Amino acid sequence: MAHLIPLSRLARLIGQPRSVLQKMAQSGQLATFDGHIDLDEALRLFPDAKIEDETEIRRVEEIKEQALAKAPARLELPEPDVLQQRLRQLGRDYAAARGKLMHYDRVVGWIGGKLAEAEENGRTEPGFADTFVHWLMGELTTTPSDMARWEAFLARERIMRMMTAQVTLLPKGQTFEIVGSESLLEAGLRAGMAMPYGCSNGSCGDCKCRVASGEVVKVRPHDYMLSTLEKRQGYTLACAYTAVGDVSLEVELDDADDIPEQTINARVREVERLGGRRVAVHLLTSRAERMRYLAGQLLEITVDGQSRRVPAASCPCDERRIEVHVQCETDADAATGPFSSLLPNVEVTVRGPFGRFGLDDASQRPVVLVAEGAGFAQIKSMLQHALSLEHAPSISLVRLASEEGLYQENLLKSYANALDNFQYVAFKAGTPHAAIGDAILEQAGELAQCDVYVAGSEAFTASIGARCRAAGLPEEQLKAEVVA
Numbered sequence: 001m002a003h004l005i006p007l008s009r010l011a012r013l014i015g016q017p018r019s020v021l022q023k024m025a026q027s028g029q030l031a032t033f034d035g036h037i038d039l040d041e042a043l044r045l046f047p048d049a050k051i052e053d054e055t056e057i058r059r060v061e062e063i064k065e066q067a068l069a070k071a072p073a074r075l076e077l078p079e080p081d082v083l084q085q086r087l088r089q090l091g092r093d094y095a096a097a098r099g100k101l102m103h104y105d106r107v108v109g110w111i112g113g114k115l116a117e118a119e120e121n122g123r124t125e126p127g128f129a130d131t132f133v134h135w136l137m138g139e140l141t142t143t144p145s146d147m148a149r150w151e152a153f154l155a156r157e158r159i160m161r162m163m164t165a166q167v168t169l170l171p172k173g174q175t176f177e178i179v180g181s182e183s184l185l186e187a188g189l190r191a192g193m194a195m196p197y198g199c200s201n202g203s204c205g206d207c208k209c210r211v212a213s214g215e216v217v218k219v220r221p222h223d224y225m226l227s228t229l230e231k232r233q234g235y236t237l238a239c240a241y242t243a244v245g246d247v248s249l250e251v252e253l254d255d256a257d258d259i260p261e262q263t264i265n266a267r268v269r270e271v272e273r274l275g276g277r278r279v280a281v282h283l284l285t286s287r288a289e290r291m292r293y294l295a296g297q298l299l300e301i302t303v304d305g306q307s308r309r310v311p312a313a314s315c316p317c318d319e320r321r322i323e324v325h326v327q328c329e330t331d332a333d334a335a336t337g338p339f340s341s342l343l344p345n346v347e348v349t350v351r352g353p354f355g356r357f358g359l360d361d362a363s364q365r366p367v368v369l370v371a372e373g374a375g376f377a378q379i380k381s382m383l384q385h386a387l388s389l390e391h392a393p394s395i396s397l398v399r400l401a402s403e404e405g406l407y408q409e410n411l412l413k414s415y416a417n418a419l420d421n422f423q424y425v426a427f428k429a430g431t432p433h434a435a436i437g438d439a440i441l442e443q444a445g446e447l448a449q450c451d452v453y454v455a456g457s458e459a460f461t462a463s464i465g466a467r468c469r470a471a472g473l474p475e476e477q478l479k480a481e482v483v484a
């Protein structure tokens with residue numbers, strides 16, 4: 001009887017990054033069934049996995065959380081109601097397994113009887129029934145050599161099921177984990193999914209979605225009422241419910257056209273000089289407000305009546321933090337901030353999002369990001385989003401500096417050191433585009449199997465695009481954004 005485990009949970013159990021398992025699945029080394037892996041297959045392929053040792057995977061998770069400035073999703077027990085439901089489900093699984101064992105026991109008895117009958121009727125050799133039953137009982141009572149490991153693995157997986165649940169979004173099959181008492185929506189947004197929602201407090205119904213399989217349980221109060229028919233059809237509110245066990249939800253993720261224009265207030269946390277006249281402005285929204293945008297989009301910042309439309313350089317999965325990169329018009333502006341009064345703690349208005357450049361978050365192909373100069377802001381946002389989604393088996397960033405140099409380089413180097421599915425290569429200003437093209441081909445391996453995103457000047461995006469097409473990249477797997 002196959003025991004299937006979701007890929008992300010298996011990654012945690014064996015202390016491997018999820019990307020490693022994805023690569024193995026894509027190369028055919030690891031058989032998967034709808035994103036699940038058979039426990040026997042996992043134990044065969046990872047004979048040295050230390051089931052109790054999560055040191056390495058925790059180290060990488062912590063670096064990633066710190067680097068992405070995300071609130072850590074610690075493995076912790078959910079609220080008592082959810083825990084009770086999960087225990088109930090575990091009890092049902094246990095009872096079903098016991099029931100099956102009892103049935104198998106009876107079948108073994110019947111086999112002995114049937115063989116004895118066949119022997120009496122002369123349809124088998126004399127003594128065959130005894131010999132066979134003796135052999136069968138011997139096999140059933142002998143403990144296989146790998147049983148202790150199998151049991152330890154399964155016991156740990158069961159504990160993880162108490163603390164986490166996997167959510168699969170249909171029809172495209174994106175997955176994420178719910179930890180502790182998070183709602184479906186909170187966990188999805190933390191994982192970087194562009195899930196549709198409005199109020200996020202149970203009033204508007206915009207997060208309504210259908211549960212295709214699995215059970216959900218209420219964790220937050222809500223005023224919005226689902227009709228009796230909707231309830232019967234399996235609809236739920238993602239902002240008010242969580243998963244009891246692994247669930248599949250029918251959810252169409254937002255694309256650039258679905259996200260309504262919003263206006264929110266935020267405060268300046270820091271103005272960071274990047275080099276030349278470019279600065280990064282770090283904003284913090286109020287607790288009640290959150291800007292919905294996609295990685296690669298633009299936001300409009302207004303302070304003291306002056307507005308600028310600028311690229312977001314942060315991941316949309318960062319709860320309340322927004323980073324934008326601004327090109328100042330004068331050296332004085334760059335020294336004091338792009339607007340004369342843009343100082344820490346000053347309140348700004350943020351409007352948006354704008355633009356259509358962004359990741360194909362349903363694709364599971366390797367991602368190649370290419371940035372020139374100011375194009376780095378949007379590419380950085382997409383990089384963080386891709387890291388957060390964990391869907392791409394590998395992510396490469398090829399970067400060409402402009403006159404400001406290679407700013408925020410330490411962050412990229414720390415990603416490259418910590419994450420074995422991320423490669424980074426950078427070139428100083430003035431490097432010919434042909435050399436950048438060579439680096440892309442080298443990083444990508446088989447370019448035709450990748451998604452390539454390019455942001456930079458018109459000349460740069462044109463020449464990199466031409467080089468990628470000539471190397472066999474299908475047109476639909478190439479996205480380019482011209483940055484002034």
Ligand code: FES
Pocket residue numbers: 197198199200201202203204205206207208224237238239240
């Ligand atoms: S987001 Fe408004 S009800 Fe869930």
